[in-house]
Amino acid sequence: MAHFFIFYTRLRTEEKLLFRAAEDKGIPFSAVNLSDGLWPNVPGEAGDVALCRCVSQTQNSALAVLLEARGVLTVNSSGVMGLCADKIVTAAKLSAAGIPQPEYAVAFSPEGAAEGAERLGYPLVIKPATGSWGRLLAKVNDRDALEAVAEHKAHMGAAHSVLFMQQYVEKKGFDLRATLLGGEVLTVIKRCSDHWITNTARGATPGKYPLSPEIRALLDRVQNAIGGEVLAVDLFEKPEGGWMVNEVNGQPEFRSSDGELTGVDIAGRLVEHVWSLASGTGGTKG
Amino acid sequence: MSTKVQCIVCEGDVILPAEVMEGELLTCPDCGTELEVVSLDPVTVAEAPEVQEDWGE
Numbered sequence: 001m002a003h004f005f006i007f008y009t010r011l012r013t014e015e016k017l018l019f020r021a022a023e024d025k026g027i028p029f030s031a032v033n034l035s036d037g038l039w040p041n042v043p044g045e046a047g048d049v050a051l052c053r054c055v056s057q058t059q060n061s062a063l064a065v066l067l068e069a070r071g072v073l074t075v076n077s078s079g080v081m082g083l084c085a086d087k088i089v090t091a092a093k094l095s096a097a098g099i100p101q102p103e104y105a106v107a108f109s110p111e112g113a114a115e116g117a118e119r120l121g122y123p124l125v126i127k128p129a130t131g132s133w134g135r136l137l138a139k140v141n142d143r144d145a146l147e148a149v150a151e152h153k154a155h156m157g158a159a160h161s162v163l164f165m166q167q168y169v170e171k172k173g174f175d176l177r178a179t180l181l182g183g184e185v186l187t188v189i190k191r192c193s194d195h196w197i198t199n200t201a202r203g204a205t206p207g208k209y210p211l212s213p214e215i216r217a218l219l220d221r222v223q224n225a226i227g228g229e230v231l232a233v234d235l236f237e238k239p240e241g242g243w244m245v246n247e248v249n250g251q252p253e254f255r256s257s258d259g260e261l262t263g264v265d266i267a268g269r270l271v272e273h274v275w276s277l278a279s280g281t282g283g284t285k286g
Numbered sequence: 287m288s289t290k291v292q293c294i295v296c297e298g299d300v301i302l303p304a305e306v307m308e309g310e311l312l313t314c315p316d317c318g319t320e321l322e323v324v325s326l327d328p329v330t331v332a333e334a335p336e337v338q339e340d341w342g343e
Contacts, residue, residue: 008309009309010309010311010322011307011309011310011311015309019307031307033307033308033309035308035309035324055341055342056338056340056341057340057341057342058340085340128339130339130340131339131340131342132340132341132342132343133337133341133342133343135337135339135342136339159339201342232343249343251343252343253342253343
């Protein structure tokens with residue numbers, strides 16, 4: 001019989017919800033704290049399923065690659081994790097699929113950043129290619145600020161040697177967060193903030209938002225472009241109307257979308273979905 | 287299993303949740319330090335690590 005592992009390194013609200021949901025639904029699982037783990041002593045064999053919930057994206061990707069080599073089905077796959085963990089990779093994938101997103105440029109030097117700014121105009125946003133929770137985002141309003149940020153980035157190590165620059169989108173105080181499971185749109189919420197960063201980890205307030213046919217069609221396109229079993233997609237409203245994709249997350253936190261606000265038990269749906277993959281009755285082609 | 291643990295920073299009493307697990311985060315009510323449960327038998331806490339660059343969704 002296949003085993004279902006939930007790997008974690010830190011018990012966030014989401015991991016607690018997942019454990020409780022699996023227990024409530026009678027789904028057999030093993031919670032594995034990977035913090036002190038050592039490969040190859042980590043459990044998992046061909047035919048097993050694993051929900052990889054390490055808080056570190058790097059550790060999560062490494063775990064998925066290793067488990068896949070043993071024949072364990074991981075959620076998400078290491079390939080999808082790789083697509084989502086790097087914003088440049090995500091942007092390239094979305095571009096290839098013709099999916100609307102904020103205009104972007106990628107610079108390889110401070111001089112390149114200046115050229116990128118001429119192309120995008122001010123204000124613009126510089127993001128680290130990897131990272132989350134809105135950390136180290138810089139809204140750059142003019143050339144002076146750009147030169148300062150680019151110079152600082154040049155001293156921050158290899159991870160910051162490539163600058164992902166995005167056109168700044170005036171968001172009217174909110175963006176949308178959609179959570180997709182097995183290709184199905186489970187929830188859409190809006191995240192409201194007076195700050196230009198509308199991340200609930202940074203204090204944005206979640207609220208209800210209806211799923212329109214237009215948003216659903218856009219999310220379907222994202223699902224087809226990225227693949228994956230569980231995705232969280234952040235959308236901006238375009239100034240001229242319609243929606244664009246800002247980011248795609250492959251190991252989403254979902255506490256703000258779960259339960260009371262949306263009426264959707266995301267944790268329960270997620271453990272049921274992963275467990276269904278063990279029996280071969282569920283899954284997408286991602 | 288014990289129902290509380292001593293904060294390693296201020297020695298204040300930190301109440302443990304009913305089914306405490308490794309990796310769980312606790313906040314000391316006295317000094318506010320964020321603590322991580324690093325083992326269960328006996329329950330041991332350490333200062334929770336600072337947020338790393340690649341943490342998060």
